[in-house]
Structure formats: structure tokens, C-alpha cells
Amino acid sequence: MKKLTTGVLLAGAALIGGSAMSQPTSAAEITLKFANWLPPFHHWTGTARRFADSIEKASGGSIKIVMDKAPLAKPPGQYDLAKNGVRDMVMGVSAYTAGRHQLFRMAEVPFATPNAETGSQGLHKWYTKHGFDKKEFTGTKLISAFVHGPGLLHSKKEIKTLEDIKGVKIRVGGGGVLIAKRLGAVPVAMSAPKAHESLQRGTTDAAFFPYESLHGFKLAKLVKFHLEVPGGLYTTSFYVAMSGKKWDGLPASAKAALNKAGGAAGAKLIGQGWDAADAVGKKAGMDAGNKFQKISASEQKRWAKAIAVIKQDWINKANKKGQNGKALMEELLSMMKG
Secondary structure, three states: OOHHHHHHHHHHHHHHHHHHHOOOOOOOOOEEEEEOOOOOOOOHHHHHHHHHHHHHHHHHOOOOEEOOOOOOHHHHHHHHHOOOOOOEEEEEEEHOOOOOOOOOOHOOOOOOOHHHHHHHHHHHHHHHHOOOOHHHHEEEEEEEEEEEEEEEEEEEOOOOOOHOOOOOEEEOOHHHHHHHHHOOOEEOOOOOHHHHHHHHOOOOOOOEEEHHHHOOOOOOOOOEEEEEEEOOOOOOEEEEEEHHHHHHHHOOOHHHHHHHOHHHHHHHHHHHHHHHHHHHHHHHHOOOOOEEEEHHHHHHHHHEEEEEHHHHHHHHHHHHHOHHHHHHHHHHHHHHOO
């Protein structure tokens, strides 16, 4: 009887243990490492965290995303962190790696979008609708595409006309080089984090940025004038991408969570973060006593004529890839303007 009782107890313990082992745990089962190259006071750190939180929530807690506290690579090296599997997720700027995402960069044209929320959703929907992500993000998985708010000109001296901008040394990202040249300025290409030092040292006298940079890169006290252009003088294509190898190894439930929180929904959330940061940046400029003005309608026509080649260049690049560049551009701009 004693042996029978002992056997029953052991069998019961095994059943209980097996049952416990089969129950899902509340702890995250998948940890994703998300690279970050921007300073902690830049809005992206908070926006990225909210984006990560939305993915974790969509996964029901089965995914945990850990943000890097220091950069592992310079801005142009972010994409390769994902492609080579060094990090599971990255945020990058396609203009920093010219030639890699050509169709993705068609959004980098003047007067493209009224705000980041609308433009980001439009870009992501357009790009994935045509399956371009499958062709250009090889070795990675595009999670969400997005743009910043309308790009404008921040300068040390007042600039209102083409005559005023002639010869001015302007900090630009990769997509702003031709715009600056066509306007008669001198483009000085560099990644965004270097803008503060270049303005401080006098290497540049102005910068192409959305308003968020006044706070995000501490530029409010280095420039004194801000020239707004309806729709933006330019915009920039950004992405959140995942290591292709990591994506392929995820269970279906995790992929579903990333698709739900990413995609156009993620683009909207991130766009909202950029728009909120623009408001903070503009206030920083106001607090510094800077002068704000909008380009006049007549002057905008002159600028538009000077930089019309920018849009045509992207149309030509799409044509060379066997696409109908003009139709694609018209559709993209329609979607980015909402």
C-alpha cells in the first residue's frame, strides 16, 4: 500500500510538473535588440521607445525590445548592423547610403507633405503597395517607413530670397546636396549629429532641418532665422528595419505582432512623434528670441523653378529601373499629402 501511494504521488507530481511546464509564462520569450545612434535628448529616443512599447503590447508581452544606450556604428552604418545580424532592429536614413534604396528615396522632393504623420503613412503605404521593400531591403525586413516634418532653412543671417542664399554654406544630408546647389548655396554634407559643431565652428552658416533639430541637436542658439516653406523645402526617407535572419527565425505570432504595430500604424505613431518634436523645437527657437518667417508666394515660385530638377531626377532614376517614374511620383506625392 505504501509503495502504491508513493507511486501515485510521484505520478501526480510528474503530471503537475508537466502541466506547469506547458503553461505559457508571463515573461517575454523573445528579446529584440534595437540600435540607437541619436543622443538621449533627441526625441527619437522617446519616440522609438513608444514604438517598441506598441510592438510589445501587440505581442501580448511575448516580445521585449531593448534599446541601445550608445551607438554601435555611425549613422551610415546602421543598415548593415541589421543586414549583418549585429542588431535585430535599426533606424536609418537612406540618404546616408546613396544608391542602396533608390525608389524609397523618391520622397526626398520639395513641397512633399504638410506634416510627418501624413507623409510617413503615405510613404509606407506607397512603397509596400508596389513591393519595392522586397527589392530594395534585401537581407532585411522593412518594419516601418517614415519621414520627418517639413524641412526648412535655419540660418545665422536673414534669408528670404535667392539672392540672400547665394554662397551660403549650408549643412545638408545626402538628399539636400542638389537642392542647395540649385539654389546657389554651398552644400556641406554631413550626418545630423555633426550639425551643432559645424555651426558652432563656422564651418557652416545655415542648415536644412525640420524644426525638431532646434531642440534635438541644440541648434536654437546657434542660428537666428528660420525660413518656412509650405510642404517643406525637402524631406527625408527613414526606416525601421529588422535583420532578415532574425525575422525568418521568429514564430508566426511574433511576426504578426510586428506587422500589426509596424507598417502604416507604426509610421503614423512615429510621424506623430516627429510632429510633436517639431512643436518643441519651434518653441526652443522662440525662447531663444529667433525670427520666424514664411517664404513669400512669389519667391517660392522662383525657388520651385530652380529646384524642379530634383523631382525630375527621381523620376528619371525610377524610369531607369523599368518603372513609370512620372506616375509613381504623382501617386507618392498624392499619398504623402493625404
